[in-house]
Amino acid sequence: xxxxxxxxxxxxxxxxxxxxxxxxxxxxxxxxxxxxxxxxxxxxxxxxxxxxxxxxxxxxxxxxxxxxxxxxxxxxxxxxxxxxxxxxxxxxxxxxxxxxxxxxxxxxxxxxxxxxxxxxxxxxxxxxxxxxxxxxxxxxxxxxxxxxxxxxxxxxxxxxxxxxxxxxxxxxxxxxxxxxxxxxxxxxxxxxxxxxxxx
Amino acid sequence: xxxxxxxxxxxxxxxxxxxxxxxxxxxxxxxxxxxxxxxxxxxxxxxxxxxxxxxxxxxxxxxxxxxxxxxxxxxxxxxxxxxxxxxxxxxxxxxxxxxxxxxxxxxxxxxxxxxxxxxxxxxxxxxxxxxxxxxxxxxxxxxxxxxxxxxxxxxxxxxxxxxxxxxxxxxxxxxxxxxxxxxxxxxxxxxxxxxxxxxxxxxxxxxxxxxxxxxxxxxxxxxxxxxxxxxxxxxxxxxxxxxxxxxxxxxxxxxxxxxxxxxxxxxxxxxxxxxxxxxxxxxxxxxxxxxxxxxxxxxxxxxxxxxxxxxxxxxxxxxxxxxxxxxxxxxxxxxxxxxxxxxxxxxxxxxxxxxxxxxxxxxxxxxxxxxxxxxxxxxxxxxxxxxxxxxxxxxxxxxxxxxxxxxxxxxxxxxxxxxxxxxxxxxxxxxxxxxxxxxxxxxxxxxxxxxxxxxxxxxxxxxxxxxxxxxxxxxxxxxxxxxxxxxxxxxxxxxxxxxxxxxxxxxxxxxxxxxxxxxxxxxxxxxxxxxxxxxxxxxxxxxxxxxxx
Ligand SMILES: Nc1nc2c(ncn2[C@@H]2O[C@H](COP(=O)(O)OP(=O)(O)O)[C@@H](O)[C@H]2O)c(=O)[nH]1
Ligand SMILES: [Mg+2]
Numbered sequence: 001x002x003x004x005x006x007x008x009x010x011x012x013x014x015x016x017x018x019x020x021x022x023x024x025x026x027x028x029x030x031x032x033x034x035x036x037x038x039x040x041x042x043x044x045x046x047x048x049x050x051x052x053x054x055x056x057x058x059x060x061x062x063x064x065x066x067x068x069x070x071x072x073x074x075x076x077x078x079x080x081x082x083x084x085x086x087x088x089x090x091x092x093x094x095x096x097x098x099x100x101x102x103x104x105x106x107x108x109x110x111x112x113x114x115x116x117x118x119x120x121x122x123x124x125x126x127x128x129x130x131x132x133x134x135x136x137x138x139x140x141x142x143x144x145x146x147x148x149x150x151x152x153x154x155x156x157x158x159x160x161x162x163x164x165x166x167x168x169x170x171x172x173x174x175x176x177x178x179x180x181x182x183x184x185x186x187x188x189x190x191x192x193x194x195x196x197x198x199x
Numbered sequence: 200x201x202x203x204x205x206x207x208x209x210x211x212x213x214x215x216x217x218x219x220x221x222x223x224x225x226x227x228x229x230x231x232x233x234x235x236x237x238x239x240x241x242x243x244x245x246x247x248x249x250x251x252x253x254x255x256x257x258x259x260x261x262x263x264x265x266x267x268x269x270x271x272x273x274x275x276x277x278x279x280x281x282x283x284x285x286x287x288x289x290x291x292x293x294x295x296x297x298x299x300x301x302x303x304x305x306x307x308x309x310x311x312x313x314x315x316x317x318x319x320x321x322x323x324x325x326x327x328x329x330x331x332x333x334x335x336x337x338x339x340x341x342x343x344x345x346x347x348x349x350x351x352x353x354x355x356x357x358x359x360x361x362x363x364x365x366x367x368x369x370x371x372x373x374x375x376x377x378x379x380x381x382x383x384x385x386x387x388x389x390x391x392x393x394x395x396x397x398x399x400x401x402x403x404x405x406x407x408x409x410x411x412x413x414x415x416x417x418x419x420x421x422x423x424x425x426x427x428x429x430x431x432x433x434x435x436x437x438x439x440x441x442x443x444x445x446x447x448x449x450x451x452x453x454x455x456x457x458x459x460x461x462x463x464x465x466x467x468x469x470x471x472x473x474x475x476x477x478x479x480x481x482x483x484x485x486x487x488x489x490x491x492x493x494x495x496x497x498x499x500x501x502x503x504x505x506x507x508x509x510x511x512x513x514x515x516x517x518x519x520x521x522x523x524x525x526x527x528x529x530x531x532x533x534x535x536x537x538x539x540x541x542x543x544x545x546x547x548x549x550x551x552x553x554x555x556x557x558x559x560x561x562x563x564x565x566x567x568x569x570x571x572x573x574x575x576x577x578x579x580x581x582x583x584x585x586x587x588x589x590x591x592x593x594x595x596x597x598x599x600x601x602x603x604x605x606x607x608x609x610x611x612x613x614x615x616x617x618x619x620x621x622x623x624x625x626x627x628x629x630x631x632x633x634x635x636x637x638x639x640x641x642x643x644x645x646x647x648x649x650x651x652x653x654x655x656x657x658x659x660x661x662x663x664x665x666x667x668x669x670x671x672x673x674x675x676x677x678x679x680x681x682x683x684x685x686x687x688x689x690x691x692x693x694x695x696x697x698x699x700x701x702x703x704x705x706x707x708x709x710x711x712x713x714x715x716x717x718x719x720x721x722x723x724x725x726x727x728x729x730x731x732x733x734x735x736x737x738x739x740x741x742x743x744x745x746x747x748x
Binding site: 026031034035038039045046047048049050051052053054071073 | 462463464466467544547548549550551553554555556557558559560573596600
């Protein structure tokens with residue numbers, strides 16, 4: 001991750017950039033999750049064309065964290081292009097729709113794709129079952145969590161519509177990256193380094 | 200798979216399509232009167248054009264494009280060759296007026312007879328809903344389905360459904376089969392256009408291997424115009440896939456189901472069909488500019504020009520379907536058709552309103568073999584100003600994103616934001632500004648710049664069907680003026696509801712609608728006055744000083 005030092009009255013204030021990509025089938029709610037997280041709102045969005053890019057800046061006590069969020073269209077014709085966007089990603093949210101079993105199967109395929117591109121500790125992957133507000137139509141039950149456990153993924157269920165655990169997902173991937181990364185050591189050893197590249 | 204443009208070294212693409220194909224500007228000086236020499240007409244750019252020079256829609260159907268408009272022998276026989284053109288036109292017009300009225304009556308009847316007691320108010324509502332719910336596809340056996348005025352189907356040469364404007368392609372498979380049989384029956388050569396007329400319907404086929412496009416229309420458009428719309432649909436599909444990829448796919452597998460690749464983009468095609476029914480840009484093969492004081496526009500263009508990057512080819516600022524500014528790489532010309540496709544892409548998705556989009560896009564008239572990468576974003580929330588930065592490098596997102604930031608910073612520094620906001624509050628002007636009492640509406644196109652201007656459509660064309668009727672009249676005038684066998688350069692028609700005039704020269708095209716009370720002498724007088732007004736206002740209505748990086 002990119003790290004920059006900003007000087008504040010209290011001294012240098014580190015700032016971190018996280019690149020997070022949203023992956024998953026069409027209409028599972030990727031754009032809605034991004035929109036909820038960035039704007040804290042939910043509205044009917046028309047399907048994404050290509051990729052969308054959002055930023056969200058968090059002023060935490062100890063640092064400024066900038067989330068760069070890549071939202072992909074999830075359509076086959078864009079796949080050749082979108083793989084570029086998860087290339088340097090710190091975290092990937094693999095989203096499926098809990099009311100649509102097929103989208104869960106697709107999420108597994110996305111994971112295979114990711115595993116080809118990244119070493120296990122290069123990227124934080126979270127499996128996200130969205131649309132929990134549609135509990136009555138639920139098609140994916142414990143499989144989600146089970147699968148996540150066997151694959152060592154972070155797991156969370158969300159609803160962009162009713163704002164259930166959306167913030168938490170983004171915070172969790174941020175923290176997990178921060179905590180598990182050997183990079184944190186490097187960072188402490190090299191506090192003056194203006195911009196460290198991704199491991 | 201499709202080669203990215205940026206992969207190609209420099210701009211030498213094999214088919215040479217990066218260079219504007221048809222020797223523009225060559226005929227400028229030798230253009231004869233009447234009227235003005237091309238390049239000196241109102242709206243002509245002072246330093247050359249922004250666009251590839253086109254001859255309106257012939258460019259789409261011209262032989263070098265592989266197509267030849269051909270009419271069925273039946274129809275040709277039915278047309279008395281001796282009849283003078285003016286007589287024919289006047290007959291057509293009275294027919295047209297009544298037919299169009301008749302159409303409204305028919306719809307009324309169907310509305311009463313229809314099972315659910317209503318007809319869709321607008322065709323797009325149906326699809327929008329079906330996209331959102333994913334469930335409510337139209338039942339093809341319903342009366343409503345049959346009553347749509349124009350059906351459009353796209354199928355592969357193997358007869359597989361690719362797109363249908365109304366209702367699911369699946370349910371239409373049998374219909375598609377019949378069409379395929381018809382296509383193979385009708386045509387021997389590739390890239391042909393054929394049509395059948397039956398029972399108040401026109402069925403127009405356009406074959407662009409590996410696709411076949413079919414329209415079943417009850418509109419009064421000529422088959423040339425319907426074919427023109429079908430070609431737009433074809434180019435729309437190319438803009439998503441590239442010609443190279445499309446062909447590659449079908450070479451690999453003849454009965455490939457293209458819907459898989461096009462999933463999620465049907466609404467872009469739907470939107471294009473709706474847009475073509477309302478916006479004269481497509482008919483004129485030209486682009487309309489947002490009326491804007493020249494000083495403001497120049498400041499905007501300079502800001503765009505300065506916010507350049509190596510990989511940028513076009514920087515385009517637009518509002519609705521009107522162009523605010525376009526800056527291009529030197530020696531690279533955009534084709535109006537490609538710009539129309541970009542307009543359509545943007546108006547078809549609200550997703551561009553949030554964040555920054557980065558999407559591969561093929562501009563088929565510019566280069567049908569590769570993708571560009573378009574950075575699309577709105578300048579400010581709740582303001583209808585969309586910035587489109589077209590880059591050759593898919594890796595260049597952050598550089599291009601920074602161009603946007605720099606552009607906005609320059610706009611601020613030049614202090615033109617307020618003026619821009621003001622201009623956006625009145626994106627259309629009233630015909631009353633011209634000061635000709637009998638004048639109701641007009642379309643004026645400068646041929647050398649590829650730009651046109653037209654006032655807001657006002658009373659009595661308030662109702663949607665009245666607006667469409669007016670566009671229908673223009674369509675008719677246009678098709679007569681461009682009829683390949685008997686083009687007419689001057690047409691005047693007096694009707695019960697309006698008088699119309701068309702004047703087509705080498706330099707410009709003008710279509711005027713008057714109240715039915717005026718005289719021919721008055722109309723001609725008014726044209727002179729109108730031309731003077733356009734000349735006076737040209738630096739506000741057109742982009743006279745296009746810029747390059
Ligand atoms: N009920 C419900 N619907 C949702 C939720 N998130 C998204 N949607 C709907 O699902 C559809 C697809 O959402 P979108 O964000 O465009 O999905 P994307 O294609 O993955 O980006 C839209 O109609 C959304 O309104 C959710 O949490 N609950
Ligand atoms: Mg989306």
